[in-house]
Amino acid sequence: MLDKIVKRSQGYQPKQTLFTISDKFSTLYVVRSGSFKTTISASNGREQVTGFYFPGEFIGLEALHMPSYQSTAVALEASSVCALPYKKVQALGESMPRLQSQLLTRLSKELAGDKTFMLLLGKKTSEEKLATYLLSLSKRFEHRGFSAKEFSLTMSRSDIANHLGLAVETISRVFTKFQENGLIVIDGKTITLANINKIQALCG
Amino acid sequence: MLDKIVKRSQGYQPKQTLFTISDKFSTLYVVRSGSFKTTISASNGREQVTGFYFPGEFIGLEALHMPSYQSTAVALEASSVCALPYKKVQALGESMPRLQSQLLTRLSKELAGDKTFMLLLGKKTSEEKLATYLLSLSKRFEHRGFSAKEFSLTMSRSDIANHLGLAVETISRVFTKFQENGLIVIDGKTITLANINKIQALCG
DNA sequence: TTTTTACATTGACATAGATCAAGTGAAAGC
DNA sequence: GCTTTCACTTGATCTATGTCAATGTAAAAA
Numbered sequence: 001m002l003d004k005i006v007k008r009s010q011g012y013q014p015k016q017t018l019f020t021i022s023d024k025f026s027t028l029y030v031v032r033s034g035s036f037k038t039t040i041s042a043s044n045g046r047e048q049v050t051g052f053y054f055p056g057e058f059i060g061l062e063a064l065h066m067p068s069y070q071s072t073a074v075a076l077e078a079s080s081v082c083a084l085p086y087k088k089v090q091a092l093g094e095s096m097p098r099l100q101s102q103l104l105t106r107l108s109k110e111l112a113g114d115k116t117f118m119l120l121l122g123k124k125t126s127e128e129k130l131a132t133y134l135l136s137l138s139k140r141f142e143h144r145g146f147s148a149k150e151f152s153l154t155m156s157r158s159d160i161a162n163h164l165g166l167a168v169e170t171i172s173r174v175f176t177k178f179q180e181n182g183l184i185v186i187d188g189k190t191i192t193l194a195n196i197n198k199i200q201a202l203c204g
Numbered sequence: 205m206l207d208k209i210v211k212r213s214q215g216y217q218p219k220q221t222l223f224t225i226s227d228k229f230s231t232l233y234v235v236r237s238g239s240f241k242t243t244i245s246a247s248n249g250r251e252q253v254t255g256f257y258f259p260g261e262f263i264g265l266e267a268l269h270m271p272s273y274q275s276t277a278v279a280l281e282a283s284s285v286c287a288l289p290y291k292k293v294q295a296l297g298e299s300m301p302r303l304q305s306q307l308l309t310r311l312s313k314e315l316a317g318d319k320t321f322m323l324l325l326g327k328k329t330s331e332e333k334l335a336t337y338l339l340s341l342s343k344r345f346e347h348r349g350f351s352a353k354e355f356s357l358t359m360s361r362s363d364i365a366n367h368l369g370l371a372v373e374t375i376s377r378v379f380t381k382f383q384e385n386g387l388i389v390i391d392g393k394t395i396t397l398a399n400i401n402k403i404q405a406l407c408g
Numbered sequence: 409t410t411t412t413t414a415c416a417t418t419g420a421c422a423t424a425g426a427t428c429a430a431g432t433g434a435a436a437g438c
Numbered sequence: 439g440c441t442t443t444c445a446c447t448t449g450a451t452c453t454a455t456g457t458c459a460a461t462g463t464a465a466a467a468a
Contacts, residue, residue: 038319040319040320040322040323041323042323042327042328042407042408043407043408044408046323046327046408047327048322048323048326048327050319050322050323051319061312061315062312062315062316062319063312063316064308064309064311064312065305065308065309065312065313066312066313066316070316070319071319090305093301093304094301097297097298097301097304100297100301100304100305100308101269101294101304103308104268104269104304104307104308104311105268105269107268107308107311107312107315108265108266108267108268108269108270108311109269109270110315111265111266111311111314111315111318112266112267112270112274114315114318114319114322115242115244115254115255115266115274115275115318116244117322118244118252118254118318118321118322118325119244119245119246119250119252119254121322121325121326121369122252122325122366122367122368122369123246123250123251123252123369124246125424125425126424126425156445156446157445157446157447158445158446162326163326164326165325165326165327166425166426167425167426167427168445168446168447169425169426169427169446169447169448170424170425170426171446172446172447172448173425173447173448175446175447176447176448188434203246203247204246204247204248204250329454329455330454330455360414360415360416361415361416361417362415362416370455370456371455371456371457372415372416372417373416373417373418373455373456373457374454374455374456375416376416376417376418377417377418377455379416379417380417380418392464
């Protein structure tokens with residue numbers, strides 16, 4: 001369905017910016033390969049990682065009908081995207097309610113996910129946060145046909161820490177603890193969920 | 205535009221439920237008068253207040269195209285809503301792209317707001333959190349033609365605390381401190397922002 | 409009016425997680 | 439191949455905020 005408006009975009013290198021919070025909004029992106037993070041920052045420079053995006057996921061939805069993007073998106077590894085110029089999406093949407101409907105679905109799902117994430121940020125302990133995060137990654141990969149047990153953490157420890165509202169050191173310690181308790185096995189960027197049930201139980 | 209599908213619903217009493225997380229999704233709501241909060245809960249019973257809703261604002265957007273609601277909505281005071289049966293919204297949307305467009309706008313704005321709120325939950329101190337919250341309420345009221353300086357806190361201290369990821373006692377202490385420093389004046393549920401600039405400066 | 413109950417404030421103390429500091433390992437640049 | 443740099447880990451200490459406890463206050467019930 002989207003084939004008509006997709007403009008294949010070039011690839012992105014690690015740390016390369018897809019868009020910045022001050023850029024004029026024009027294009028929605030769908031990750032084709034690799035991964036991205038989005039961030040927003042406070043006036044004093046502090047930054048919050050608001051999300052990670054993997055193949056098949058939309059980036060930029062929160063900027064729909066806004067003059068400019070509402071966050072900054074950066075590639076975590078060598079990645080590529082499909083670019084959907086929003087004018088075309090909108091024009092096509094006029095005659096294809098299905099397309100708008102698709103967008104609504106994506107938006108409401110991301111919104112629901114963010115509400116759930118508020119619960120994590122507001123109420124969970126460091127262990128619950130990390131357990132929840134790992135399980136959420138696992139489910140997303142499984143949903144797209146990849147292994148739910150073993151995957152690559154393409155984001156840095158400090159990105160994870162920031163996203164979960166913790167310090168890097170805390171993430172390190174909890175990873176170590178989880179490993180000592182046989183919940184996970186870590187080998188560099190690769191993580192194996194050795195006991196998903198126990199991780200599940202830790203989510204709170 | 206929406207007149208055709210609005211079904212005026214009866215009013216709601218304080219603490220009365222608009223919908224529960226397990227209810228089948230069928231209806232979008234727009235607050236007509238009063239105010240509501242939405243919450244989600246973790247398996248262990250902990251709860252997070254995910255948002256407050258005032259006249260003109262949509263409740264339930266995160267459940268669009270989902271089988272059931274994704275949160276629980278409760279009235280904070282005597283309130284009333286417009287009910288928009290979503291089937292009708294959708295049917296009408298097929299012939300009125302403008303309507304779908306409206307929904308997209310609302311959704312993306314709420315999404316953008318939630319991302320900003322993540323920054324608050326993840327990175328701000330208790331004082332920054334409360335200052336940011338008060339200013340955000342102020343702006344929302346101003347936007348709808350009410351006073352930006354003086355308004356009623358219809359939600360309890362513990363709702364505020366929960367929403368901001370803090371303990372009630374902390375909220376109490378920060379309110380007291382803000383009052384001692386001449387930033388605000390509190391009289392029961394009514395709050396007056398006595399020095400908006402200083403509050404602004406505290407937001408981080 | 410009096411009593412009850414829920415909400416709010418204040419103080420004393422405890423702790424989860426931050427910060428500071430040091431060290432390790434591995435990738436990138438020269 | 440060496441060295442610089444960056445990401446990660448681990449330990450020691452500090453602190454913002456939570457928890458516990460007591461008291462105050464105002465609305466609802468009786």
